[in-house]
Amino acid sequence: MKKTIKIIKEQICANTILLYMKGTPKHPRCGFSSQAAQILKSFEINFKYIDVLENPNIRKYLPIYSHWPTFPQLWVNQELIGGCNIIVEMFQTGELLKILKNV
Numbered sequence: 001m002k003k004t005i006k007i008i009k010e011q012i013c014a015n016t017i018l019l020y021m022k023g024t025p026k027h028p029r030c031g032f033s034s035q036a037a038q039i040l041k042s043f044e045i046n047f048k049y050i051d052v053l054e055n056p057n058i059r060k061y062l063p064i065y066s067h068w069p070t071f072p073q074l075w076v077n078q079e080l081i082g083g084c085n086i087i088v089e090m091f092q093t094g095e096l097l098k099i100l101k102n103v
Contacts, residue, residue, distance in 0.1 A: 004057040008065050012075050016103045017047035020062055021072040024051055032084035036072040039091045043100055077103060 012018060017040070023029030025037040040047050052059035052071055063069045066080050074081040076099055081087065090096035 001061055004061045005065055008058060008062055011048075011050060012078050015048040015075070016077060017045065017100065018075040019047055019049045019072055020052055020058070020075075021049055022051070022053050025049055029053060030071070032070075033072045036074060036084050036087045039087055039096070040074075043097065045100055076100065 019025075019033075019036060019040060021028065021030070021033035021037060023033055025041060028034035028037055037049070050058060052062070059071070062071075062073065066073060068080060068083065070083050072084055072087070074083075074087055081090070081096075081099070087096065090099070
């Protein structure tokens with residue numbers, strides 16, 4: 001567990017915008033992950049993603065580390081923004097764009 005938590009911390013620190021998702025942005029394997037990736041792609045910004053289905057330890061321990069039980073999880077500047085519903089809501093209000101412009 002400690003090794004996986006260390007890897008998660010390193011991933012979050014190394015990537016300004018990081019989406020933990022099921023599948024990939026081109027081939028999402030979950031409707032919620034698809035929505036989150038589409039929103040990020042609509043901004044035409046670079047973001048890193050981690051496919052939690054290909055990383056079972058991350059899928060298991062990230063919810064413990066983040067205190068957020070579901071995927072996707074969007075991290076910006078080492079801060080958890082939230083899951084799909086929050087991403088969609090922030091997209092609709094324009095708040096997400098404001099956050100992403102400042103990275």
